[in-house]
Amino acid sequence: MSLKLENLKVNMGGNEILHDINLDMNSGEFISLLGPSGCGKSTLLKTIAGLNDLQEGKVILFDKEIQDISPEKRGAVIVFQDLRLFPHLSVEKNIAFAMNLKKINKNEQKKVVKKLLREVHLEGFENRKIKELSGGQMQRVALARALASNPKILLLDEPFSGLDEKLRIEMGQLVKKLQRENKITMILVTHDKNEALQLSDKIALIMHGDIIQYDNPYKIYTSPYSKEVANYFGKNNYFIGKVDNKIFKTEHFEIKCNKKDGNYEAMIRPANVIIDNNKNDFQIKEITYLGDFVEITLKKDKKEVLAKASADLLSKDCFKEGNKVGIIIKEEEITYFEV
Numbered sequence: 128m129s130l131k132l133e134n135l136k137v138n139m140g141g142n143e144i145l146h147d148i149n150l151d152m153n154s155g156e157f158i159s160l161l162g163p164s165g166c167g168k169s170t171l172l173k174t175i176a177g178l179n180d181l182q183e184g185k186v187i188l189f190d191k192e193i194q195d196i197s198p199e200k201r202g203a204v205i206v207f208q209d210l211r212l213f214p215h216l217s218v219e220k221n222i223a224f225a226m227n228l229k230k231i232n233k234n235e236q237k238k239v240v241k242k243l244l245r246e247v248h249l250e251g252f253e254n255r256k257i258k259e260l261s262g263g264q265m266q267r268v269a270l271a272r273a274l275a276s277n278p279k280i281l282l283l284d285e286p287f288s289g290l291d292e293k294l295r296i297e298m299g300q301l302v303k304k305l306q307r308e309n310k311i312t313m314i315l316v317t318h319d320k321n322e323a324l325q326l327s328d329k330i331a332l333i334m335h336g337d338i339i340q341y342d343n344p345y346k347i348y349t350s351p352y353s354k355e356v357a358n359y360f361g362k363n364n365y366f367i368g369k370v371d372n373k374i375f376k377t378e379h380f381e382i383k384c385n386k387k388d389g390n391y392e393a394m395i396r397p398a399n400v401i402i403d404n405n406k407n408d409f410q411i412k413e414i415t416y417l418g419d420f421v422e423i424t425l426k427k428d429k430k431e432v433l434a435k436a437s438a439d440l441l442s443k444d445c446f447k448e449g450n451k452v453g454i455i456i457k458e459e460e461i462t463y464f465e466v
């Protein structure tokens with residue numbers, strides 16, 4: 128275990144911001160703290176780094192309790208959104224800053240800077256001033272500087288959020304590559320669900336100061352514990368109904384199901400609603416073009432169902448607003464919540 132958080136409670140400005148946080152992380156894992164604005168992601172990251180006081184609980188890093196240790200002695204390095212580089216210093220001096228403080232010999236420093244610049248694809252940038260760099264290049268320098276201090280855990284507080292989408296994806300991939308190759312234990316704060324799904328070994332979804340689910344990306348997406356978790360990852364369809372002798376019955380369909388008898392709400396993601404041209408019980412109310420995909424709002428009586436399909440469907444003549452189609456839902460694609 129590399130990081131263990133036990134019953135963390137954190138107050139800020141007189142309010143309890145984190146309520147009872149527990150989290151276990153293995154060495155070399157990449158975890159994302161995901162959640163809406165204000166849920167407490169940055170507060171949790173800063174608490175791990177020692178930049179916030181905690182009211183209760185323990186922060187254990189590689190079997191050592193660190194909650195009472197000063198930030199610079201914890202072995203945790205944090206990269207903030209605003210990067211906090213030294214603008215008047217060269218790239219080399221920025222990256223070597225921590226090594227300089229530790230009085231590491233200059234030749235060794237140069238070697239490490241060169242290696243890190245190669246890793247972040249900024250070879251030859253040693254003598255550039257920070258203010259002569261683009262936003263993406265500054266991010267790379269900030270990353271190299273953080274890695275230069277050889278942290279036990281690297282904490283990233285939305286460092287890519289100021290970048291355009293293409294650069295953001297590139298930076299995410301670079302970080303993931305460095306993390307894997309060097310087996311760095313890393314926590315990323317993000318409110319971008321796609322970034323979290325693509326990069327993480329595990330995602331801790333935080334809402335209102337609690338971790339409401341902690342799982343690998345596939346599990347958190349396909350087996351959400353609650354509607355709150357399911358809805359965080361996108362729009363969904365819900366059907367209230369009853370399971371009776373292994374059949375789930377709603378006003379709109381019946382389907383085999385292995386739940387015990389009782390009342391449930393079935394959740395079906397739009398991508399799992401398949402359009403069936405051989406049926407005609409739903410009317411196509413609206414088609415929204417999204418590039419590779421289309422979102423289709425279907426209507427039957429008062430019930431609306433959202434489907435997401437490949438934009439290829441648009442080439443079919445029958446696929447027009449006002450026309451009638453059916454839907455196919457697969458048993459294994461349904462998530463049931465007890466009601």
Ligand SMILES: Nc1ncnc2c1ncn2[C@@H]1O[C@H](COP(=O)(O)OP(=O)(O)OP(=O)(O)O)[C@@H](O)[C@H]1O
Pocket residue numbers: 139140144162163164165166167168169170171318
């Ligand atoms: N220094 C502070 N004093 C008082 N309240 C604070 C302080 N820092 C943060 N908070 C409050 O704590 C809550 C959580 O803030 P935090 O920055 O951790 O959220 P976040 O999930 O990282 O949000 P965002 O995605 O917008 O950065 C917010 O309600 C915020 O107003």
